[in-house]
Amino acid sequence: MIQQIIALLILVFFVLKLTVQWRKKTININEFIFWLIFWLVASLLIIFIKPIDQLVINMGFSSSGINLIFYVAVLFLFYLIFKMRLKMVKMEKDITDLRRELTLKK
Amino acid sequence: MKIFCVIPAWNESHNIIETIQKVLNYVDFLVIVDDCSSDDTLIKAQELESAHSEKIKVLHHPINLDQGAALQTGHEYAINHGAEIIIDFDADGQFLAEEIPDIIEPLIKEDYDLVLGSRFLEKKSDIPKFKKNIIMPLAKIFNFVFFGIKTSDPQSGFRAMTVETVKKIVIENNHMAHCTEILAKAYNYKLKIKEVPITVIYKRYGQKFFGGFKIIKDLFFKKIIG
Numbered sequence A: 001m002i003q004q005i006i007a008l009l010i011l012v013f014f015v016l017k018l019t020v021q022w023r024k025k026t027i028n029i030n031e032f033i034f035w036l037i038f039w040l041v042a043s044l045l046i047i048f049i050k051p052i053d054q055l056v057i058n059m060g061f062s063s064s065g066i067n068l069i070f071y072v073a074v075l076f077l078f079y080l081i082f083k084m085r086l087k088m089v090k091m092e093k094d095i096t097d098l099r100r101e102l103t104l105k106k
Numbered sequence B: 001m002k003i004f005c006v007i008p009a010w011n012e013s014h015n016i017i018e019t020i021q022k023v024l025n026y027v028d029f030l031v032i033v034d035d036c037s038s039d040d041t042l043i044k045a046q047e048l049e050s051a052h053s054e055k056i057k058v059l060h061h062p063i064n065l066d067q068g069a070a071l072q073t074g075h076e077y078a079i080n081h082g083a084e085i086i087i088d089f090d091a092d093g094q095f096l097a098e099e100i101p102d103i104i105e106p107l108i109k110e111d112y113d114l115v116l117g118s119r120f121l122e123k124k125s126d127i128p129k130f131k132k133n134i135i136m137p138l139a140k141i142f143n144f145v146f147f148g149i150k151t152s153d154p155q156s157g158f159r160a161m162t163v164e165t166v167k168k169i170v171i172e173n174n175h176m177a178h179c180t181e182i183l184a185k186a187y188n189y190k191l192k193i194k195e196v197p198i199t200v201i202y203k204r205y206g207q208k209f210f211g212g213f214k215i216i217k218d219l220f221f222k223k224i225i226g
Helices: A002-023 A029-047 A049-058 A065-105 B016-024 B041-051 B067-080 B097-109 B129-147 B163-168 B178-188 B209-225
Strands: B003-009 B029-034 B056-060 B085-088 B114-118 B159-162 B193-197
Touching: A002 A029, A029 A049, A049 A065, A065 B056, A065 B067, B003 B016, B003 B067, B016 B029, B016 B041, B016 B097, B029 B041, B029 B067, B041 B056, B056 B067, B067 B085, B067 B163, B067 B178, B085 B097, B085 B163, B097 B114, B097 B159, B097 B193, B114 B178, B129 B178, B159 B163, B178 B193
Parallel strands: B003 B029, B003 B085, B029 B056, B114 B193
Antiparallel strands: B085 B159, B114 B159
8 A cells, every 4th residue: 555655656746747847848738648648547557456466367467467567568668769769760861861962062 | 984982081180181192192083071070180181172172072071970971971972973983991091092903903804893802811901809809700700690791801991882883882871880781782782792902000999899789789770670
């Protein structure tokens, strides 16, 4: 119970930081909504951790629900890194093409 | 045959003038690509360009894009200005300009598409031991296993190509993996490749062990991302 309260307090802190960033306009509304939903889902998972544990056992997994959430989170992070890498490669190519074109025009 | 030489240069103010003056004796036109040097490389190259404007063109990247990108910029300039043979040469003075005729001869007389300078053939280069015995053999194994490259010196930066070859081999890797990329594409296009012995004078260590990992990382991502 105490761990759940600590985890929820941390999530409240993240949501507050998120709100501050949105108000300062460092992130746009779409990004704000995405992360807000993300943290709200995370809060729900923490609140309903016991039923999730039961669900995981019913599905035949030996580990607890929190472990499963971490595995899914790590996979999700890997996916995000890969997407970022793709975006960076494209940006680097665009910058190179642009710079080369300008260099050769001079 | 109109022979162009492309020299990518980044912070080479100590060597650039000597390199340009030596290379100029063996080629018809010289393209220097300053890759946003923070020293006087650009100014020194431009001084020589003013004195030999009919034979030298200095291009400048306002941001540092790295050696592969600088070479491709030079190649595109050479293609657009009537080059028939294009030589890649380093600005740091490690290669000998006197060996340029040796590297272009197979293109002219034997109809090769790509000629590579190799540090591991007959001539003796004073290669640092760790590099010669550890880094280079590992690089050779890697290049053979993943790209089918069988040359004795896949990381050599001294090469000559016909303009048709340069048009086919567009360097997409901005960084140091361009050597492997050029060879992989040459093998892919089934081009006629020859190696000639060259001498390398090591003023600096050059590519370090962890630099090799960066090359592998660049090639790996290029392979999966495309």
